[in-house]
Amino acid sequence: MPFAPDAPIGVFDSGVGGLSVLQHIRQTLPQESLIYFADSGFAPYGEKPEAVIIDRSLAITDFLLQHHIKALVVACNTATAAAIQLLRQRHPDLIIVGIEPGLKPAAALTQSGVIGVLATRGTLHSKKFQDLRDHLTQTTGIKVEQRACIGLASQIEKGELHSSTTSTLIQKYLTPLLNAGADAIVLGCTHYPFVIPLINDVIAQTSEPGRQVHIIDTGLAVAQQLKRRLIKTNLLTHSSDTADVTAWTTGSQSSLKTAFTQLLKMPATTIHTVVPQHIPTDK
Known part of the structure; x- marks a missing residue:
């Protein structure tokens, strides 16, 4: 054609x-x-x-x-x-x-050796993602922490970009990644960039002063x-x-x-x- x-x-x-x-x-x-x-x-x-x-x-x-x-x-x-x-x-x-999730850019930015991935369950369970993650960890030794953000895309789809419910979901899924030492957070769903302000709020509330956390949007x-x-x-x-x-x-x-x-x-x-x-x- x-x-x-x-x-x-x-x-x-x-x-x-x-x-x-x-x-x-x-x-x-x-x-x-x-x-x-x-x-x-x-x-x-x-x-x-x-x-x-x-x-x-x-x-x-x-x-x-x-x-x-x-x-x-x-x-x-x-x-x-x-x-x-x-x-x-x-x-x-x-x-x-x-x-696809920006694991390679995150790996290039991390200083802690830990990157976090926020994504849907479908993405995290896919062979494509798992192969990419496993190859990264095997070749670099970088640890990948991940969370399936159930309900977050639906909130964004409804236009709930600033609501307390959306903020609570982000805090629920992001905090464990930050506590595990992740200093590069991969947004593994195209809905998530629209709530970067709420993500930054959680980072500011959770991280110690001066800690830099990169957000990866591909x-x-x-x-x-x-x-x-x-x-x-x-x-x-x-x-x-x-x-x-x-x-x-x-x-x-x-x-x-x-x-x-x-x-x-x-x-x-x-x-x-x-x-x-x-x-x-x-x-």
């Missing part, structure tokens, strides 16, 4: 979390047209069986291909871990960029990798104008519009949200 330089880039997540990646793509490649797909009707992915996540990822990719995308960003750690290998097998000519690295791939394949857009973003959701149109406005500070007039009537799946 030939891909056109002025075709859009597709980005998808189980909900609004992928907007943290979209933001970096927008800043890195402002002239590129973007289609964002929020599968909010099936969110969160992190607590669902792997077969369901694979099914949704394949179906959404097919939907985006019908809109003639030239590249795909899987802006979800859980979906990347579960489905990206199969997506690449099915679409070998399509640029596909996934996201959204920028994904955007940079996407740019490199587009340049290599001569698929950067010919346009010099800032492009529009089109958004699709299997959930609430108004909720997604609010997320764009509140989380990305983008004018609502640039966002066009449509709820697809049906996204066919293999099941």
Whole structure:
């Protein structure tokens, strides 16, 4: 299938979390047209069986291909871990960029030899993550502490970015990592960057004065990798104008519009949200 330089880039997540990646793509490649797909009707992915996540990822990719995308960003750690290998097998000519926990950047920053990972249960239980973690520990001796943050992505999906419930969840999951000596915290879910202020509050409350704790968000690295791939394949857009973003959701149109406005500070007039009537799946 030939891909056109002025075709859009597709980005998808189980909900609004992928907007943290979209933001970096927008800043890195402002002239590129973007289609964002929020599968909010099936969110969160992190607590669902792997077969369901694979099914949704394949179906959404097919939907985006019908809109003639030239590249795909899987802006979800859980979906990347579960489905990206199969997506690449099915679409070998399509640029596909996934996201995974930033264990390597964290390993480069840690002074204590302990890094912490906050992620969904689906990501932490995936073979892709476990292989990456085991290779890191075997080759560097760095200890990886991890917590499955059950319920945190759902809170963020609801827009509860400053609530006491969200803060309590972060404190519950993050404090054991800090107490274990972690000085680099990997955000292993694209929803989590939106609550970095609450994460910093817990770090400030828990850590001794002067202790530096790094927070690792890999959204920028994904955007940079996407740019490199587009340049290599001569698929950067010919346009010099800032492009529009089109958004699709299997959930609430108004909720997604609010997320764009509140989380990305983008004018609502640039966002066009449509709820697809049906996204066919293999099941």
